Amino acid sequence: MTSSILEIKNVSFSYGPIKALDHISFEVKKGEIVALLGANGAGKTTMLNNISGLLKPASGQIYFKNEEITKLEAEKIVEKRLILVPEHRQVFSTLSVIDNLYLGAFHHFKKTGKKEVDQDIEKIFDLFPILKERKEQLGGTLSGGQQQMLAIARAIMAKPELLLLDEPSLGLAPLIVKEVLEYVKKLRDDFGVTVLLIEQNVSASLKIADRGYVMSHGSIIKQGSSINLLDDPEIKEAFLGHTVS
Amino acid sequence: MNDSIQFLISGLTIGSIYAIVALGFVTIYSVTKVINLAQGEFVMLGGMTMFSLIKLGIPYFIAFLLTVVIVMAIGWLVEWAVIRKAKGADPLSLIILTIGTAIFIRGIAGMVWGKNSVKVEPFTNDVPINILGASITPQSVWVMVFMLLVVLVLYFLIEKTMLGKAFRACSVNPTAARLMAISPKKMSSLSFALSAGLGAIAGLVIAPIMFPSYDMGIMLGIKGFSASILGGLGSAPGAVIGGLLLGVIESLGAGYISSGIKDAISFGVVLMILLIRPFGLLGEKNVGKGGL
Numbered sequence: 001m002t003s004s005i006l007e008i009k010n011v012s013f014s015y016g017p018i019k020a021l022d023h024i025s026f027e028v029k030k031g032e033i034v035a036l037l038g039a040n041g042a043g044k045t046t047m048l049n050n051i052s053g054l055l056k057p058a059s060g061q062i063y064f065k066n067e068e069i070t071k072l073e074a075e076k077i078v079e080k081r082l083i084l085v086p087e088h089r090q091v092f093s094t095l096s097v098i099d100n101l102y103l104g105a106f107h108h109f110k111k112t113g114k115k116e117v118d119q120d121i122e123k124i125f126d127l128f129p130i131l132k133e134r135k136e137q138l139g140g141t142l143s144g145g146q147q148q149m150l151a152i153a154r155a156i157m158a159k160p161e162l163l164l165l166d167e168p169s170l171g172l173a174p175l176i177v178k179e180v181l182e183y184v185k186k187l188r189d190d191f192g193v194t195v196l197l198i199e200q201n202v203s204a205s206l207k208i209a210d211r212g213y214v215m216s217h218g219s220i221i222k223q224g225s226s227i228n229l230l231d232d233p234e235i236k237e238a239f240l241g242h243t244v245s
Numbered sequence: 246m247n248d249s250i251q252f253l254i255s256g257l258t259i260g261s262i263y264a265i266v267a268l269g270f271v272t273i274y275s276v277t278k279v280i281n282l283a284q285g286e287f288v289m290l291g292g293m294t295m296f297s298l299i300k301l302g303i304p305y306f307i308a309f310l311l312t313v314v315i316v317m318a319i320g321w322l323v324e325w326a327v328i329r330k331a332k333g334a335d336p337l338s339l340i341i342l343t344i345g346t347a348i349f350i351r352g353i354a355g356m357v358w359g360k361n362s363v364k365v366e367p368f369t370n371d372v373p374i375n376i377l378g379a380s381i382t383p384q385s386v387w388v389m390v391f392m393l394l395v396v397l398v399l400y401f402l403i404e405k406t407m408l409g410k411a412f413r414a415c416s417v418n419p420t421a422a423r424l425m426a427i428s429p430k431k432m433s434s435l436s437f438a439l440s441a442g443l444g445a446i447a448g449l450v451i452a453p454i455m456f457p458s459y460d461m462g463i464m465l466g467i468k469g470f471s472a473s474i475l476g477g478l479g480s481a482p483g484a485v486i487g488g489l490l491l492g493v494i495e496s497l498g499a500g501y502i503s504s505g506i507k508d509a510i511s512f513g514v515v516l517m518i519l520l521i522r523p524f525g526l527l528g529e530k531n532v533g534k535g536g537l
Contacts (some may be wrong), residue, residue, distance in 0.1 A: 078426035103425050
C-alpha cells in the first residue's frame with residue numbers, strides 16, 4: 001500500500017453564512033490520479049482553494065507529505081511543490097508565453113539556475129509544441145485550449161509533486177478536452193506527478209482517474225474506484241444523463 | 246532662436262524630474278493599483294536628506310547613496326505602516342491614506358528642517374556650458390543623464406529580470422501570482438521602496454537647481470502625477486514622454502508668455518490633451534494591461 005501524499009481531515013469552510021464545505025475528509029495517494037466530481041456549487045473549487053492556501057479552512061486539518069499545511073500561506077504551499085492550476089486558467093495575459101513559463105519556475109529559480117530552467121522549458125516545448133511556436137506571443141492572445149496548456153505547463157515548471165487541476169476542460173471543445181486529459185495522464189505516467197482534478201466532464205475524467213470522490217452540497221457522498229463509479233447507477237443518472245431503467 | 250533652445254533645455258531639465266516622479270507613480274500603481282500621492286514627499290526627502298548628510302560632513306558620493314537607501318527605507322516603511330495595515334481597503338481609501346501620509350511627512354520635515362529653502366552643492370562645477378548659444382549648467386546635464394539612467398535601469402529590471410517578471414505578474418493577476426509563489430505583499434513593499442528610490446534620485450539631482458524646502462513635494466508630486474496621467478496612467482514610456490512634454494510646455498510658457506502663469510499654462514495644456522485623449526497619450530494600448 002502506498003502512502004498518502006495529501007490528507008484532508010474534517011475540513012469545513014463557509015462563505016459568510018453559507019456553508020460550502022461540511023466536515024470533508026479524503027486522501028490522495030502518491031502516484032494516483034484522483035477525480036473530485038460533483039454538480040455546480042458542490043464545493044469542489046472551494047475544496048481546492050482551501051488545499052492550495054488561497055482560502056483558509058474554518059476547521060479541520062490538511063496534511064501534505066505528512067506535514068500540516070492548513071495555516072500556511074499560498075506562496076509557501078507552492079514552495080512545498082503542491083501546485084494549483086486555478087479555474088479559468090489564469091495565465092498572465094500581458095506576459096509572453098515564455099515569461100509565463102519562467103514565472104512557473106519562480107520559487108526555485110535561484111536554486112535551480114537559469115540553465116536548468118531553460119532545459120526544463122525545452123522539455124515543456126517537446127510536450128506542448130504549440131507553445132514553442134507561440135513563445136513570444138502574449139499569453140492572453142492564445143486560444144482557450146492553448147491557454148489551458150500554458151497554465152498546465154506553467155504549473156509543471158514549478159516542479160509539482162501534487163498537481164491540483166480545477167476544471168482543465170472548462171469551455172474547451174470535446175476533442176481538446178480529450179487532448180488535455182491525455183496530457184494529464186502523461187504527466188503522471190512519465191513524470192510521476194500525483195494529480196487531483198475537478199471535472200464537469202465525468203466520463204472523460206473517470207477514464208483517466210484511478211479513483212473518484214463525489215461531492216454534493218459540501219459533503220462527500222460517494223467514493224470508489226473509477227470503474228465502480230462509472231457503473232454506479234446514481235452517478236449515471238446524475239451526471240451522464242442515462243436514466244436507470 | 247537662442248532663447249528657444251534655452252527654454253527647451255530648461256524644459257527638458259525640469260521635465261526629466263517630472264518624468265522620474267511620474268515613473269514612481271507608475272511603479273506603485275501597476276503593482277498595487279494605488280496612486281501614491283505621497284510621491285512628491287519622497288522627492289523632497291531626497292533633497293533634504295542629501296542636504297543634511299552633506300552638512301554632517303559625509304563625502305558627496307556616499308551621501309548620495311545613503312540618501313537613496315534612507316528614502317527607500319522610508320518608502321518601505323510607508324507601505325508597511327499604512328498600505329499593509331489597511332489591507333483589504335479599496336484603492337480609493339488607500340489613495341486618501343497616501344494624502345494623509347504626505348501631509349504627515351511634510352509636517353515632520355517642516356519640524357526637522359525648518360521652513361526655509363536650503364542649498365545643495367551641484368555634482369560638478371557650476372560653470373555653464375555653451376551649446377548653440379544657450380548656456381546650460383552642468384547640473385542640467387546631470388539631471389537628463391540621470392533620467393536616462395533611471396529609464397534604462399528600470400527597463401532592464403522590469404523586462405529582463407525574474408523580479409521584473411514577478412512584478413508584472415502581480416500587476417496582471419495577483420491570485421495567479423500567489424500560486425507561483427510570488428507574494429503580492431512583498432511586491433507591494435518592493436514597489437514602494439523602488440518608487441521612493443526613484444523619488445529620492447529625482448530630489449537629489451534637482452536639489453542644486455531648485456533649492457529644496459520642506460514643501461517642495463506638493464508641486465512636484467502634482468506635476469509628476471499630471472505627467473503620468475498625461476502619458477496614460479500605468480504606461481512607463483507614457484510617463485517619460487508626459488514628464489518631458491509637461492516640462493517643455495511649462496518652460497516655453499514661462500519664457501514666451503509669462504513666468505507668473507506657467508503652471509496655469511502647463512495644466513491648461515494637460516487638460517486640453519486629456520479632453521481629446523482621456524486615456525492619455527500612450528494610454529490606449531495599455532487599457533487593462535496593468536502597465537509597466
